[in-house]
Amino acid sequence: MTVSLELLGRGPSRPDLLEDLVVDDASLTEILGRWTDSVPVVVEAGAATGLPSPDRVAEVLGRGAPAVVNIGPDPADPAGSAAPLADLLVIAAHAGVGFGSGLIPRCADASGVWAVLSGAVAAMTGADVAAAIVSPDPAAIVGLSRSAREAIRDVITCVVVPRDRAEAVAAELAAADPG
Numbered sequence: 764m765t766v767s768l769e770l771l772g773r774g775p776s777r778p779d780l781l782e783d784l785v786v787d788d789a790s791l792t793e794i795l796g797r798w799t800d801s802v803p804v805v806v807e808a809g810a811a812t813g814l815p816s817p818d819r820v821a822e823v824l825g826r827g828a829p830a831v832v833n834i835g836p837d838p839a840d841p842a843g844s845a846a847p848l849a850d851l852l853v854i855a856a857h858a859g860v861g862f863g864s865g866l867i868p869r870c871a872d873a874s875g876v877w878a879v880l881s882g883a884v885a886a887m888t889g890a891d892v893a894a895a896i897v898s899p900d901p902a903a904i905v906g907l908s909r910s911a912r913e914a915i916r917d918v919i920t921c922v923v924v925p926r927d928r929a930e931a932v933a934a935e936l937a938a939a940d941p942g
Contacts, residue, residue: 778797778798779909780880780904780912780915780940781905781933781936781937781940783797783921784876784916784919784921784933784936785876785921785929785932785936786921786922786923786924786929787923787926789926791803791831791867791921794921795829795920799864799920801827801828801829801864802828803828803830803831803920804826804828804829805831806819806831808832808833812847813833813835813847814833814835814851815830815851817850817851817854820832820854820855821854824864824865824866827864828864829866829867829920830855830865830866830867831868831869832851832866832867832868832869833869834848834868834870834875845893845896845897846893848878848893848896849885849892849893849896851866852866852879852882852883852885852886852892852896852918853886853892855883855886856883856886856887856918864917864920865917865919865920866918866920867919867920867921867922867923868919868922868923869922869923870922870923870924870932871924871925871928872924872932872935873931873936874899875922876922876924876932876936877901877904877939878896878897878899879919879922880904880915880919881895881896881898881899881900881901881904882895882896882899883915884903884904884907884915886918887914887915887918901936905939905940
């Protein structure tokens, strides 16, 4: 029997796109503990954009820690935070530190989750990230291959939603997944 030594150094397998994606603050540490021992760092928002500075997010990700960022009420609002959020997603997509060290955005609802997932895909593929945030395509995202869906989780570790909305948001996301 042949054993690939490369596989011995790998951590636990990454979750599929929607597996344990939506969490509330109370379950964040437990969910993260399944794949990483890094403690998440809450990155405070700046006054100008309402989002953390890209440099601060890059610093946190560079240390191998997941970066918790509050993305506001509606990232898909064209007049809102699409461009600054796009910058953060590009940084996370190109941080190159592997699963467990991506962004952990705080979203209000499923539309916010789809916006950040769509933006992550665009950031990974070189597409227009701000446009993807404003016009997410859930069917295209869940239609990606398993490995591509797992790769998105390198950028978006999980998404924190309000405790009273977590089940509903997870159910809405799951409804878009034919698999």
